[in-house]
Amino acid sequence: MSMKKISLAACFAAIIFLIITTVCIRGMSDGNKPVVKNGQADLSSWDFDEKGGVRLSGEWEFYWEKLLYSDDFKIKPSHTRVSYIDVPSIWNGHVVNGKNVGGEGFATYIASIKLPEGMETVYLKAYDMSSAYRIYADGTLIGKNGDVSADRDMAHPEFNPQIVKFNRENEWVEIIVQVSNYSHYKGGFWESIIIGNEKSVEAMNGKSLMANFFVMGFIVSMAIYHMVIASLIRKEKAFLFFSVFCILMSIRIFITGERCIVDLFENTNWETLQKIEYLSFYMMLPVFIRFIDYLFECKFSRAFLKTVYAFSFIFSIIVLVFPAKAYTRTLSAYHVLIIISGIYVIRAIVSAVRDNINGAQEFSVGFFGFFAAVLVEIVSVQKVLGYQGTLFWGMIFFILMISIAISKQFSAAVIDTEKLALEKEKMVEKVNELNEKLKRRNSDLVNRVTRDGLSGLYNHRHIHEKLAEKAIKANMYGSCLSIGMFDIDRFKDVNDNYGHQFGDKVIVEVARILSENTRNSDAVGRYGGEEFIVIFDGADENVSFEVSERLRIEVEKQIVKNLGVRVTISGGVTELENEECPTNAIRRADELLYRAKRNGRNRIERSMTSKPAQIP
Template sequence: MRLRVPVFFLLLLGAILGCSPPHAPYSPKAKQGILDLRDWDLKTSPLVSLDGEWEFFNGLEIPAKTSSKTYIHVPGSWNQFPLPNGEHGGEGTGTYRLTVLLGNPIKDLALQMGDISTAYKIYLNGKLLADNGVVGGTKDSMTPSYKHPIILLDAESKELNFVIEVSNFYHITGGIRKSIFLGPILDIFESKKQEISLGWVVFGATFLMGLYHLILFFMRRVDKSAIWFAFFCIDLSIRGFFTGSVFIYEITQDKYWVYIHKLDLLSFVLALPLFSLFLRSLFPEDFHKHFNTAFVSVGAFFALIVLLTPATEYMWYIQIFQAIVGLIIVFFLVLMIYCIFKKREGAVLFAVGAVFLFLATLNDILNQALIIKTRYIANWGLLSFLFSQTIMLSFRFSNAFVRLEELQRSLEQKVLDRTSQLEEAKHVAEEANSMKDTFISLVTHDLRSPITTIMGILQLIENDYEQLDDMSIKEWLKRAENTSSQSLEMIATLLDLNRLKSGSFPMDNSLIYVFPEVEGVLAKLWAQANSKKLDIRNSIPNDIRMNVDRALFSEIFVNLLSNAIKFCREGDSIEIDFSSKPNAMEFTVKDSGIGIPKEMIPGLFSTEIRSTRLGTNKESGTGLGLPLVYSIISAYHGRISVESQEQKGSKFTFSIPQPLLDLPRLNPA
């Protein structure tokens, strides 16, 4: 019962991933060298393949006169194409020609090229469009290439005449082996991007799974299945770069084609011994070591052939290898059925994933041999296989650790509870110690200067008492009083900051009307504002109410407005505004004063960076007002921000969250 859901999931996944994409609804075929696309609708079918009958000529030139035209099917190889003295064969040269008829000239068309063995030049209306590799009449004069470029068409015409010259002396099959697609540039690029993206997704999933099992092996070396499965995954993930979007061929120079193609085939050949070793490590009782030795030897033998022989030779042997792999696949399937019959742990899940992997691999073999015309899907089969192995491993680990977890559960819970208590106590102690250190540091730093000033004044009076008159003494004592008053104000602010940060400040929240509270603050600051003849406008509506601590709320405006007054010039203006946000009240205090230097803005709300300077009338400050405002707003989980331009003014915006109030609004008297 436990396996039904995973098996159903794997079947569905395999059905989605393993199937080839459906044919396009519009797919006309070329007939006798002409492809009629006059009823082509770009909106419903942006891409169309140039499949069908192309004119074909042996050699790299089109004869001026021909007794009769000969045609070849594209995609396909030219190997069995009849010639006067026999068949063409894989090696040689050939020229393809196709005429495409369009209803109207279409701008910005492009071609997405596929596999063409193994070098070509393409012409449009007699003009060379592009070449891939170096076309030559002999092996020494040509350079092979497997790139799948996008070729832009620079002609706008109702009739497109394509000529493709192909030479091949490096592969057993020659010619246009895969479809060529025609379509608008953007659609061609989008199709290419999707193909590349899918390739990277498959590579990432398979490679990371292989890396995971490799790490798993080094952590627990008793089970060797992990390392063989890791190498198998990594091998097939790398192989994905040689098929589909042919990424490796795209990024390497054509002169290295011989070596890249060997790596391509090696990644395919080595998959057999790696999978055999993995299967042997999983089911040692059922998979006899002699079979494993035979399969590993077969893989090693054909790997040596690929390494030691040229492409035209080892490709013939690869066909034999593909046939052997087909038989081995049948053997593996029979072995899986036997393991299921013996009720080996994980055999069902392994078999389900293996079926999709084998079918996908078989598809790639038949596709490579041009027996079928589909896309390469071995990596998708690998993904299905990986899912099955992941589920199988999860069951194994679950069965292995379930009893251990039951024995440790009680002890672990006690340890967790005790650890949680200790962590909480430690956090409280560290927070209290941090706040204490910060408070002591601030008090020590900020009281040193005013106390030194007061002591200097008192020493001056003491030393020069006989020479000072009463007015001078009163002036010095007034300075000492002002300094002491500022120090007391600073200490009160520091205490409030410390209490707010520690959460010990009692908040007496109540429903208040905002407008009269702000007016009360303006009344306290009237003398300062009047001395500069400032124009202050309170635009807060009369009926706005908030649930806050009255004193703390007033403290916010006291500091913001006193700062605005301090840095305003004579005749400047200050505006207080309000806006209602979802579940919050937002206020702004905007002035037209001298603004704030850009370098000071980041430290405005920090107690560690004291942002203080003299006002326009040489007013001084403690530099703690804005940090106090920030702490009050933070205590209510609100936000504050500042915008400023020098000589143009500043704008402070803050918001305090508020629940929706359904109480009737009253106009305050």
């Protein structure tokens, strides 16, 4: 992918981000709404029902190191104040009497608001002020957070957005906000107060809460989703780290903004909430870096990773050990680390895109948008421009692009799996084919080693091996085992009269008849020339003799029928005695065979004293 395409992707991300931040971030836009100027805002012609509530942003009267009340002023529609300060903002660095204001201290903010006629009940939505405040309307205390005091020992911090109301008595309403801070590095009016009627303020509050819960719910669901994937595909650790990153982001959403955690845990200590907020933020960077490192197969140097881990660890330890007044000073330094890390990540992403890593293009678009949101959030925090929430919406955009990238990776994985399955199927077919060929070749080799080439029966060597195996088995189990030796009568005459090829046919035919008329447990072999041997497994001499007689008769009958020549066989049958050497039994059967030859051929002789078989 060319750098031009990468630039276009970055531009696309920036455009999308601008659309998101413009339309969705605040859920409302100040647009042409009136702002406070010189401590006054004329809202007499503002339609709160149609146009919604108004953020009281602008120039508020500012009295440093003074906690003033309504009685301290003579209210007039147009009056001049000595000093003004922008709201929202921090008072750090504000010049009062030629001196820069620090973070610690107390002050009073005053603004006079002219409201429409007939608007009797007025609602205010107050957000964070650092780090305690009291709100007065026409001299009446209507809301407070923490304890405001000029004495640091009497002051107590608290962050808790709230909606307050009061009954309007005059055309101009004087709003006094007393703020004190001894607990945070930055003090001041952090977020503008929203003013309106019940409908407009509740609507804006509902939109803000809905946006918070939507973003948090979305990110939590993504955390669970990626955690499940990580548990199923354990080697893909990127999913685990992204899930942890989403969890940390969800915690930060729960604690900041509308500070929903305060509604759930009312008695939670302010210092504890601050520590959780900062720890979740300081832990996100190393987790996110680790996620990208696993996602793009270690594109980061070990030195960079160690640096990020070390700084994040040090910052986290500072948060755990020191009070908020100390560790809140580290935020700016950590912002620098984030920016540097973001630039380094961009280099890694560009490298991943160049290497054509699957999903890198989608990830690059998402990260550019997310990083832009981070930069906006950093500027907002540094300048205290009010709670922007861009980080969380940028996170949603980033997650969507990550989902597209993961879907693309999964689709590619499925396609690759299907290809592998097809290749495997072809490979299996080929292996099976090769196995069949190998089996046939092995069978051929076995046959060549164990079979007679002409008759197909066991050859001389292998029939001896079979006889030895069966003899051992017979002796072990005490079963019977008999041997029959057979020879074709006057076979030389057959060869002389009909030729050797015809003689081979006679041998083949005799072999077939012997094989087809014996059991599978029996073993038939060609002992040599025109001589054959049959091992009768589990049969005594009487049974073997009867079977041999049938074989003799079948040979004579079928050869005449198939070859048109009368051919007979003679045989000798004997039973293997207990523990007898098989060779002795063969010798005995062979002697009986030659006795049959001497006694006229075409007969079977056996070793037992019984009447010999007659020639039919």
